[in-house]
Amino acid sequence: MKLRTSAAATALALAAALTLTACADDSGDGATPSASASSSAAPETPAPTKEDVAALESVKVEGEAGKEPKLSFKAPLEVSTATSRVIDEGDGAELAEGMKVTIDFVGYLGADGKSQGSTWAQKAPQSFVLGDASYGVLTEPLQGQKVGSRVLVAFPSQDAQGQAVTAVNLIEVTDAKKIPTRAEGEAVEPEKGLPTVTLDDSGKPSVEIPKGYEAPKDLVSQPLIKGDGAKVKEGQTITAQYTGWTLDGKSFDSSWERGTPASFPIAQGQVIDGWVKGLAGQTVGSQVLLVIPAEQAYGAEKSDDNELAGQPLVFVVDILDAQ
Incomplete structure (x- = not known):
């Protein structure tokens, strides 16, 4: 996970200081x-x-x-x-x-x-x-x-x-x-027509993109499991399990594959806008399906520097903790 860099503000950053990461x-x-x-x-x-x-x-x-x-x-x-x-x-x-x-x-x-x-x-x-x-x-x-x-x-x-x-x-x-290793709570029936999420015995998700599925113009934030924890507030740091896919169903990043949850500040400039807008207000313990338009991911325009630029993205995020 390349969220934290020496040039970026991080969860472990000190003002005008080096970071532990x-x-x-x-x-x-x-x-x-x-x-x-x-x-x-x-x-x-x-x-x-x-x-x-x-x-x-x-x-x-x-x-x-x-x-x-x-x-x-x-x-x-x-x-x-x-x-x-x-x-x-x-x-x-x-x-x-x-x-x-x-x-x-x-x-x-x-x-x-x-x-x-x-x-x-x-x-x-x-x-x-x-x-x-x-x-x-x-x-x-x-x-x-x-x-x-x-x-x-x-x-x-x-x-x-x-x-x-x-x-x-x-x-x-x-x-x-x-902390829990997966979302825990009440199952939620998603809206029809969205990508279908299947979990294995460990809770690791896979996704099936419906044939002919078109990228939405607006952000989709669909709870799949409703946790009973506190609501996530913008500016908090969450600990999460997650996997991300492009609309062709190809996974490009997954904390499940690394075997350890990851922590992210839910703040503008720290994560993509789709995470901030899609996860703030969700409750700890929840699993959330995000379908993110390109402009709320890595930008609407394609870029030689970032293969994800210009692409809508799909994430399944298990919110394990927030502080």
Whole structure:
């Protein structure tokens, strides 16, 4: 999922700061409901070198758990690959892939040792699904840790000008919870003539486009399962399972195929307009069929840079959580 990029505002972004997901830009999991889709092959992350480990060992962490810590180190500090070090072991629930994890963190720039801001200062802890490829830099360091753990993570990244830098972050895990893997609620009879959605035993959807089906002029947002959770509000971040198809029935992106739900801010400029207008107002636990006109997807005009531009799209979205 290429929703979050180093140049875009993200769920884990700090004002005028690097993001924890910056080095996940090469995760390359295909086209997405982001405002601009792209794709690339997913490289295998190399193991840290002795020099990387030594660099992270040199970082001094001051301050107690639950408050913003101060990091100090001799600049410039550089690592060649994502490198982590456990500062404190927690005693809460153990983290596992698929769990919704909430963290506080502070970010420093390896080049000059200056703080780039923190969630403590903003009073804005951030959450994501452990295992989501968009947050791949956090999966290995946090998996198997427990709530209450503090983990130091450094990784190669880019600044706002695209220059190579090393980001140094102290992450404190403040909460973790299991979330459903599929929509749960009351089945809804869809309007006639829409694409037909079939679910396998796991809840993974497939879609059949009716013969001669014409792209609608207006957005279609059809609940298939009505969840009993709170209504999603524009500006919230949702956690969802989803698959997207073109009108010829070809799937171009699917969280089901990756095996982990994904998180998206339901906000203009962060996801395509059809997601914002089609999912805001739906309830958590719902499954929603979206048929999105091209102008509310990746634009009405075709583009050599984006094969989805100029095409209406079909999505089936299971809303698992919202915050």
